[in-house]
Amino acid sequence: MTTLLQRFGSARDAFTPSRLTAWPASAVNPASSMRSGAAAGTPKVALEDISLEYRTNGSPLLALDRINLQVRTGEFLCIVGPSGCGKSTLLHLIAGLQQPTSGEVLIDGEPVTAPGTDRILIFQELGLFPWLTVGDNVEFGLKLKNTAKAERKKKAEYYLRLVQLSQFADSYIHELSGGMRQRVALARALATEPDVLLMDEPFAALDAQTRDLLHDELERIWAQTGRTIIFVTHNVREAARLGDRVAVFTFRPGRIKREFLVTEPRPRQIEDPAVSRCAKEILEDLREEINKSLEQEYRISS
Numbered sequence: 424m425t426t427l428l429q430r431f432g433s434a435r436d437a438f439t440p441s442r443l444t445a446w447p448a449s450a451v452n453p454a455s456s457m458r459s460g461a462a463a464g465t466p467k468v469a470l471e472d473i474s475l476e477y478r479t480n481g482s483p484l485l486a487l488d489r490i491n492l493q494v495r496t497g498e499f500l501c502i503v504g505p506s507g508c509g510k511s512t513l514l515h516l517i518a519g520l521q522q523p524t525s526g527e528v529l530i531d532g533e534p535v536t537a538p539g540t541d542r543i544l545i546f547q548e549l550g551l552f553p554w555l556t557v558g559d560n561v562e563f564g565l566k567l568k569n570t571a572k573a574e575r576k577k578k579a580e581y582y583l584r585l586v587q588l589s590q591f592a593d594s595y596i597h598e599l600s601g602g603m604r605q606r607v608a609l610a611r612a613l614a615t616e617p618d619v620l621l622m623d624e625p626f627a628a629l630d631a632q633t634r635d636l637l638h639d640e641l642e643r644i645w646a647q648t649g650r651t652i653i654f655v656t657h658n659v660r661e662a663a664r665l666g667d668r669v670a671v672f673t674f675r676p677g678r679i680k681r682e683f684l685v686t687e688p689r690p691r692q693i694e695d696p697a698v699s700r701c702a703k704e705i706l707e708d709l710r711e712e713i714n715k716s717l718e719q720e721y722r723i724s725s
């Protein structure tokens with residue numbers, strides 16, 4: 424039987440053919456060297472020795488500890504980790520909504536100091552406006568960018584077509600299902616044409632069937648638009664289904680424990696046996712961290 428997971432400590436070992444390759448965070452990241460030309464290019468997103476400390480009632484809480492991570496243009500990176508490991512904080516730092524205590528976030532080699540239209544954050548609470556139609560919701564971000572009316576309409580139409588909601592342009596949000604609302608949020612984010620989509624557990628509240636459909640849509644749209652996606656989830660199957668690479672975070676403070684390169688051919692399905700096997704391997708690494716987070720919760724509540 425083919426081995427799906429290989430653990431290794433050097434970039435050379437990464438060339439062993441396998442569908443899922445793992446390496447510890449301390450080892451050289453082979454992802455860039457496995458694709459021609461990528462090694463020489465500037466990464467789309469680079470996190471350089473990022474740490475972030477919160478202060479609550481005067482006590483420090485180290486949420487992220489010396490994170491080093493590079494994401495190449497067009498890559499689909501998934502981040503998994505137990506609740507409280509700093510996944511959302513990391514996305515906020517990349518979005519420029521927060522600044523790290525130390526270290527630097529770089530986009531195309533340039534330091535991030537504030538939010539920018541080149542990055543957009545999509546999360547579970549969609550932030551859609553109930554008083555606007557679907558079309559107007561999609562146009563909203565473009566209005567903020569001072570895009571001319573005719574251009575706004577054209578782009579909204581294009582992106583609504585991309586998420587297969589053209590016929591709902593004049594509907595209001597309350598008339599749509601949960602899955603359709605997620606697609607409106609995706610169309611609205613895509614319409615502003617950001618280079619990087621930061622997705623924070625966007626499908627967590629949806630039923631399994633709707634989520635599977637949205638996985639298919641997201642994969643298709645990603646392939647069609649060539650965007651870079653950083654997708655946070657606690658669902659390892661979702662990560663193995665969607666990601667080119669999966670980074671597993673430790674429980675507090677959040678560090679990268681291990682990275683997995685998923686080379687299963689696309690399009691994938693969540694029920695593919697190979698996806699399940701990849702997910703199982705990733706879960707083995709994650710389980711220890713989930714246990715630590717549960718122990719902490721029990722200590723606090725008892």
Ligand code: ADP
Pocket residue numbers: 477478479484486504505506507508509510511512513675
């Ligand atoms: P995750 O998304 O992985 O669940 P978060 O990034 O939301 O984790 O939070 C990481 C840690 O930082 C958690 O312990 C959380 O309680 C803490 N935290 C998050 N935001 C704040 C804040 N504004 N002030 C203080 N602590 C925070």
